[in-house]
Amino acid sequence: xxxxxxxxxxxxxxxxxxxxxxxxxxxxxxxxxxxxxxxxxxxxxxxxxxxxxxxxxxxxxxxxxxxxxxxxxxxxxxxxxxxxxxxxxxxxxxxxxxxxxxxxxxxxxxxxxxxxxxxxxxxxxxxxxxxxxxxxxxxxxxxxxxxxxxxxxxxxxxxxxxxxxxxxxxxxxxxxxxxxxxxxxxxxxxxxxxxxxxxxxxxxxxxxxxxxxxxxxxxxxxxxxxxxxxxxxxxxxxxxxxxxxxxxxxxxxxxxxxxxxxxxxxxxxxxxxxxxxxxxxxxxxxxxxxxxxxxxxxxxxxxxxxxxxxxxxxxxxxxxxxxxxxxxxxxxxxxxxxxxxxxxxxxxxxxxxxxxxxxxxxx
Numbered sequence: 232x233x234x235x236x237x238x239x240x241x242x243x244x245x246x247x248x249x250x251x252x253x254x255x256x257x258x259x260x261x262x263x264x265x266x267x268x269x270x271x272x273x274x275x276x277x278x279x280x281x282x283x284x285x286x287x288x289x290x291x292x293x294x295x296x297x298x299x300x301x302x303x304x305x306x307x308x309x310x311x312x313x314x315x316x317x318x319x320x321x322x323x324x325x326x327x328x329x330x331x332x333x334x335x336x337x338x339x340x341x342x343x344x345x346x347x348x349x350x351x352x353x354x355x356x357x358x359x360x361x362x363x364x365x366x367x368x369x370x371x372x373x374x375x376x377x378x379x380x381x382x383x384x385x386x387x388x389x390x391x392x393x394x395x396x397x398x399x400x401x402x403x404x405x406x407x408x409x410x411x412x413x414x415x416x417x418x419x420x421x422x423x424x425x426x427x428x429x430x431x432x433x434x435x436x437x438x439x440x441x442x443x444x445x446x447x448x449x450x451x452x453x454x455x456x457x458x459x460x461x462x463x464x465x466x467x468x469x470x471x472x473x474x475x476x477x478x479x480x481x482x483x484x485x486x487x488x489x490x491x492x493x494x495x496x497x498x499x500x501x502x503x504x505x506x507x508x509x510x511x512x513x514x515x516x517x518x519x520x521x522x523x524x525x526x527x528x529x530x531x532x533x534x535x536x537x538x539x540x541x542x543x544x545x546x547x548x549x550x551x552x553x554x555x556x557x558x559x560x561x562x563x564x565x566x567x568x569x570x571x572x573x574x575x576x577x578x579x580x581x582x583x584x585x586x587x588x589x590x591x592x593x594x
Contacts, residue, residue: 270303271522272323272331277311286511294519311436313337330526334358338408354525369551370518374409378416384558386424388484388504396459399449400431403464443471461485466494499587509556561591
């Protein structure tokens, strides 16, 4: 992973941007302004992870509409296919859309698209995943720190036996630029605080089914007592992993990420040791506000105070905003997920989970 390192430099220098876009809501013909001054493109990568359709899309669409009442959002989900996303991206550029929020399927593949779009003065806001290319802004989390949190939470779940414990690692998609940072952060903790990582696989498309298969292969290879904990890069895959463990009647700590509803329910029952809570609302709303400002030709300095280089190092000092995350266990679901109204008590505490909710103080 040495080839995919990133430098983050927090700076206070103003970001100068030469924008020739018509203001949102300003009268005038789009053809005369050289582009679409009322439309923002929104491209999300996949629908296997429930967060995108449940939270990211509606939050961004609502914020854009609140900031720019006559703006339109042209939305598409690539369903995990990079070629599909390229067609969606190219269609927006052809239609004259001048600001596109892009959450890439394959960050390397996006480089050529972003470069071609930049030549036509199209501004790209990389959302959640850092795309290669001359993007105008990037909004995400400190993903290496998230990996560290996952590692720390798994070590805590292993307890006093952590130093003697072997761990299986089921990592995220190799085409997702965040996955190497989750992995790096987790390794920085686990390599020091557990006995050994004895089996490790990257999972294309974050597929729960593939994670299930790899967990089954790990059990076949290591034996039922050959590992004492499982690192899962997200909750969706954790679900597949836990199914494989249950089939073999194996009970070991399994962690996740994203605080999906099913993941939170598993945390409450003890099937899953923890998840990582990333507040999607501020991430989505900041992205929406940056996109509207770029459409208007306004500065984004206060919204994107951090400078981030691309993973290749070719593209430097992209104005960025990186949010923090936190560990969620059954002890703090009430004070995090419920308190922040990520899900209602009714959504979490269905009949199957009523007793677990009561035990965790969720009413």
